[in-house]
Amino acid sequence: MPISRITTCEGGPTFSRIAQGYASSSGWDYDADEMARFIEAGLDVGITTLDTAAIYGGGRAEMLLGDALERHPALRDRVEIVTKCGIGTFGTSFPHYDAGKPSIIASVEESLHRLRTDHVDALLIHRPSPLMDADEIADAFGELRASGKVLHFGVSNFTPSQFELLGSRLAFPLVTNEVQFSPLYLDPYINGTLDQCQRLRVSPMAWSPLARGRLFTSDSEQAVRVRAELAAVGAELGGASTDQVALAWVLRHPSNVVPILGTGKTERVRAAAGADALDLSREQWLRVWVASTGERLP
Amino acid sequence: MPISRITTCEGGPTFSRIAQGYASSSGWDYDADEMARFIEAGLDVGITTLDTAAIYGGGRAEMLLGDALERHPALRDRVEIVTKCGIGTFGTSFPHYDAGKPSIIASVEESLHRLRTDHVDALLIHRPSPLMDADEIADAFGELRASGKVLHFGVSNFTPSQFELLGSRLAFPLVTNEVQFSPLYLDPYINGTLDQCQRLRVSPMAWSPLARGRLFTSDSEQAVRVRAELAAVGAELGGASTDQVALAWVLRHPSNVVPILGTGKTERVRAAAGADALDLSREQWLRVWVASTGERLP
């Protein structure tokens, strides 16, 4: 059973409920054919949404994806590509943010060139800058939309206040806010990010939904508690693995979260896809929450 | 002079400015007649609003109130009953939250059964859950409203962001947000909760307005400072007691707060009612604030 699909907001793109991330892909050592087979393995289980960024691997993440798409051109129409802009050195030696109009436009041109495609499905501002000018971003988005080079627009790591600011300048919706959360990182549940997504009916995307592996390897008291509880829930669900339960836990929020896998291993992608079919009870979900906070529910 | 009354929001219920709480009522050791006399004593001073919850005393708080109402049926139309749902074990051994539609409906049915009444005046979601689905809650509220089993709906312990989320799904207003505050617990003044209530013209309710008695007994530096300042203000107001001044302090906010008494002692209820007639000056109010924060005003 392939994983399900959702539209991220009214008028937004349709994504697979689990996305494949390419933040670490330059370390996978895949040539173009191997990368294409990896994408195919995801497609086999229903993962069609590919999440990358101009900055990942200093451009190599997009380049490797582009190599695969060039060698296997039929793949392009079977996937949605999400990329990001706004982080770089921009001709200096200091890594910083630039979400000015020229920078956004140039970044998209470079991404399209590296990806060997004529459009991306969604472009996200990678990080909010304290200097960000919402009118300038809106102007850039409008131009990219009119040209057809970018179909949808969103943000990443924005606070509710920043999301509201940028949204106020656009004639079309921001289709996602890609933020960090996992059973070990609960901030978006508490700081209003997920409240806002649910209120606006916008799907968030979750980066590091497995806490970059800390869920499995960390010796912190929090990780030890959460790992034990995920295992217990997995057993109750008929033997689901810890990463499946962790992903199902992230998927469970009513805002229609799209967690992003970080792995480059086909077998782990296949396993992860099984999370979509798991249905945690409220009790099971909140036991993991309590294990994470270390405090009883009030 | 009976205490005054307010409508909690446009179209909302009319409550007495001070409510009687039943969180601890299973410890009062009142039989049905004694409980009825206790309610009558409140009515004598104008307290008509009774605040309880499905979870208080594991259901016994509602049961004891119902026993009194059954024995003295004329009481029902002289009071407003506020109850709450969403906390429990729900068939497990783990205390948690369930604000799903079936759970809300079932909880109200059980509350009505225990209370021996055909309706409650207001139903509150007792605690926000990180998993709460606003559409599902709205659906349950709509059904309960149509059936006449619940006249008004509100929340308890919600952040401004959660209040805005749930409110966005309803065709009628949330009539209150019942939160903790007192001269010893200032969070709602600082975190936007009272700003939101004032902006939306919704009366908050205040639980533990006397800080569960810590105001009178705690040796913390904060409590000692606040107690001294309340006593000084009481003297200036012609001999008002510390609990009267503390309640008057909570009542003083322009959002029309309804503080909830926790006591089961008739004489303390009578004394507390006197708070409604006290009029603290801004200077007196802010002296108590400064005593609580331990810092001069900026």
Add this chain to the structure above:
Amino acid sequence: MPISRITTCEGGPTFSRIAQGYASSSGWDYDADEMARFIEAGLDVGITTLDTAAIYGGGRAEMLLGDALERHPALRDRVEIVTKCGIGTFGTSFPHYDAGKPSIIASVEESLHRLRTDHVDALLIHRPSPLMDADEIADAFGELRASGKVLHFGVSNFTPSQFELLGSRLAFPLVTNEVQFSPLYLDPYINGTLDQCQRLRVSPMAWSPLARGRLFTSDSEQAVRVRAELAAVGAELGGASTDQVALAWVLRHPSNVVPILGTGKTERVRAAAGADALDLSREQWLRVWVASTGERLP
């Protein structure tokens, strides 16, 4: 080249991009003629906006300004006067807040009397009080506006939530939120204040944009780092001084910030005016940010 001008919001007043503050003016030891010459020196570089408050110097700041305006009446129409109300002892011995209607009206009457003018260009509520009644403030503002005694209204030190509350009660916009920020004090960039200003297209004013001199004198690690980075940026900009770079840094935010100078020294005012022409790159701005936070950008 005189410094530029901005309208603080749609329908709002037009201010110089840098304002002159009078918080410390009673310590300058200027007689009326000297004060007039100081104002003239500001006008020479384009500073027309004068920021004071009823409480500054216990009324003496307004009085000294009034002495200068009385002696040199032609000055009045060449400047915009911003004053503030709501802090005082109000007949007690306890410094506190009173933003009740009678207090606001009385404060403005006293300010006009001290300033020897028939109107101020903008009146700000000096500090948010936890007791503030937005309807009462709105009522006072409406009356002062109708009488022509105050042309525009704003606030100071308000949180976004408090700004939204008061704004919800007014038929005209709040024209500014005067808050503290500088390269050493970043809170408004983080807590949503500047997001809100940008979203609503309202110019904030910045008090202590040079951190009351700590930028130049403090030995804290943060100040040492920021001072070094400001100096480096100044050198890159062809020899701009540290205070010029710091002011240019504050001016750079897209919300059209109006920083307020605190100095009474003509030569420092002249130097500061040079900040308006400096154009920091995003890289330079963010290097100062990183020096202030002590952490790399995420």
